[in-house]
Amino acid sequence: MARATQRVLNDVTASPLLPAMFPALALGGFWLGGEPVLALLAIGVPLVWLAVLIGRAGRPAARTDPVTGLRLKEGFAERLEALLADCRSTGHTTVCFMIEVDDSAELTERFGGEACDRVADTLAARLRTAMRGSDSFVRLGDWRIGVVLSPLRRIDIETAVQMAARLQAELEEPVRIDRAPVYISACLGFCLAARAPDQSGAGLIEATVAALDEARRHGPGAIRAFSPDLQRNRIQRVALRDEVARALDDGQICAWYQPQISTETGRISGIEALARWRHPARGLIPPADFLPALEAAGLMERLGEVILFHALSTLRDLDRDGFDIPQVGVNFTETELRNPKLGQRLRWEIDRFNLAPDRLTIEILEHVVAGTPDDIVARNIADLAALGCAIDLDDFGTGHASITSLRRFAIDRLKIDRSFIVRCDTDPEQRRMVTMILSMAEKLGLDTLAEGVETLGENALLSQMGCGHVQGFGIAVPMPAENLAAWITDHNARIAPPPEITPLRGPARRKSP
Numbered sequence: 001m002a003r004a005t006q007r008v009l010n011d012v013t014a015s016p017l018l019p020a021m022f023p024a025l026a027l028g029g030f031w032l033g034g035e036p037v038l039a040l041l042a043i044g045v046p047l048v049w050l051a052v053l054i055g056r057a058g059r060p061a062a063r064t065d066p067v068t069g070l071r072l073k074e075g076f077a078e079r080l081e082a083l084l085a086d087c088r089s090t091g092h093t094t095v096c097f098m099i100e101v102d103d104s105a106e107l108t109e110r111f112g113g114e115a116c117d118r119v120a121d122t123l124a125a126r127l128r129t130a131m132r133g134s135d136s137f138v139r140l141g142d143w144r145i146g147v148v149l150s151p152l153r154r155i156d157i158e159t160a161v162q163m164a165a166r167l168q169a170e171l172e173e174p175v176r177i178d179r180a181p182v183y184i185s186a187c188l189g190f191c192l193a194a195r196a197p198d199q200s201g202a203g204l205i206e207a208t209v210a211a212l213d214e215a216r217r218h219g220p221g222a223i224r225a226f227s228p229d230l231q232r233n234r235i236q237r238v239a240l241r242d243e244v245a246r247a248l249d250d251g252q253i254c255a256w257y258q259p260q261i262s263t264e265t266g267r268i269s270g271i272e273a274l275a276r277w278r279h280p281a282r283g284l285i286p287p288a289d290f291l292p293a294l295e296a297a298g299l300m301e302r303l304g305e306v307i308l309f310h311a312l313s314t315l316r317d318l319d320r321d322g323f324d325i326p327q328v329g330v331n332f333t334e335t336e337l338r339n340p341k342l343g344q345r346l347r348w349e350i351d352r353f354n355l356a357p358d359r360l361t362i363e364i365l366e367h368v369v370a371g372t373p374d375d376i377v378a379r380n381i382a383d384l385a386a387l388g389c390a391i392d393l394d395d396f397g398t399g400h401a402s403i404t405s406l407r408r409f410a411i412d413r414l415k416i417d418r419s420f421i422v423r424c425d426t427d428p429e430q431r432r433m434v435t436m437i438l439s440m441a442e443k444l445g446l447d448t449l450a451e452g453v454e455t456l457g458e459n460a461l462l463s464q465m466g467c468g469h470v471q472g473f474g475i476a477v478p479m480p481a482e483n484l485a486a487w488i489t490d491h492n493a494r495i496a497p498p499p500e501i502t503p504l505r506g507p508a509r510r511k512s513p
Helices: 002-013 018-058 076-090 104-130 157-172 201-217 228-250 287-296 300-320 342-352 366-370 376-387 403-408 428-444 456-465 481-494
Strands: 095-101 136-139 144-148 175-177 180-182 186-192 223-225 253-262 268-279 283-285 328-331 360-365 390-396 413-416 447-450
Touching (some): 076 136, 076 201, 095 104, 095 157, 095 201, 104 144, 104 175, 144 201, 157 186, 157 223, 201 223, 201 228, 228 253, 228 268, 228 287, 253 300, 253 481, 268 287, 268 300, 268 481, 287 300, 300 328, 300 342, 300 481, 360 366, 360 376, 366 390, 403 428, 428 447, 428 456
Parallel strands (some): 360 390, 390 413
Antiparallel strands (some): 095 144, 095 186, 175 180, 253 268, 268 283
8 A cells, every 4th residue: 555655646746747736735725724734835845846856866767779769778677676576565476578589690690780770670669569568678689678567466377478479479470671571580588477586686587588598599489488497407507618618628528530431442431520528527428418518608619629639630640550541520610610710720730730631521511501601601611622621511401502502612522411311221211312312412523421320221222322431320439539540450350352353264275186
């Protein structure tokens, strides 16, 4: 009751009509109580009005974004704190949503800042239409928007999910830029106020950010609600990010090698360097568990430097020990390929180990080639090809690279993704897909390598179909450098030498008498 009364008083005293009401107040006070009341009003009302003006002057106006008209994030935690306090006093509740547009950097690069401002303005208008006028909207970044519902009697997780889906659907309607439709997706995270671990404005924001981060990990277009498990997982990921950075510096993360075999000769045609983490307490940690942490820490380029050093030094050591390994393949991320000094660095590294450039194969994921315009990535790949390095297109079949891009990026070999290889010896549909890829590669003059070969049947069929090279657990698992020499020796010993062909001799001729 007291809070409601205070709100009414604030509304009255803040009204611009109050000065105009002075004469009416004075007349009413004199009629009700005579001169004492009139004197009290004459002194009290101006004092109240002065206090209001001072309060207004001391309270900064809410800043709004000039593009979208949404409030900015300054004071967001304080506004949420006040809203939560109001909810506690009335028994109501609220929910906080955070929305972030997917692939925002690509949108800005494609259309420029001015066009993207128009997109942001359109999205903000759609959000206002989808929600109630009393709900709050806050622009938290260039492509991130917060939505806080005005107090509700109750809201459950199912209702919140439906509201999240509605907000997402509003944003995913195409936006026109220069009369062309642009399709946008967005990830969304939300937290019910009652579920926030810390019942404060800052606590609700932190929980909602955790939900949005989880949605982005599973995006694009994912929706996630906050839960205590999610918070624990997030804390573990942050701890892992710090630990993996130390592991990279301490040498715990290094290159393991998986052999590649020629289907024509059965001999080793190369090895691929793969990142592995040998944890001193937890043993071998798979890449899927630590690569996202390295990426989040911005250390993928540093990882590339470490793996390249290990790969070239291992190839040099194998040469010294008399093993004939034609080349080593190293995966290069898009981050590395955007380094304008990449070509210069690789020249220096190859010279440092006294190796020919064609001993190094650069492996590039197909989605990098498929989505890369003529920029620094394309120039770097062209420079590496001109240097003499071979270029492998990794995970082919998953990134929608065009035939034009295969030629433009000087690709030497297609690495057929495992999803096409599995059960190709027993599944006719898989076999047709592999046949199509091999036929296209042959017409384009490209070599081929099948990844993820796990059975003798797959290996035999790929050899019969003309796939140039194979790699996978059915041939050899990735191994540390110290195990390579023994495996190579054993493999070479098991390759049957070609049978010696003895020329046919006809029946001996009798000498004529």
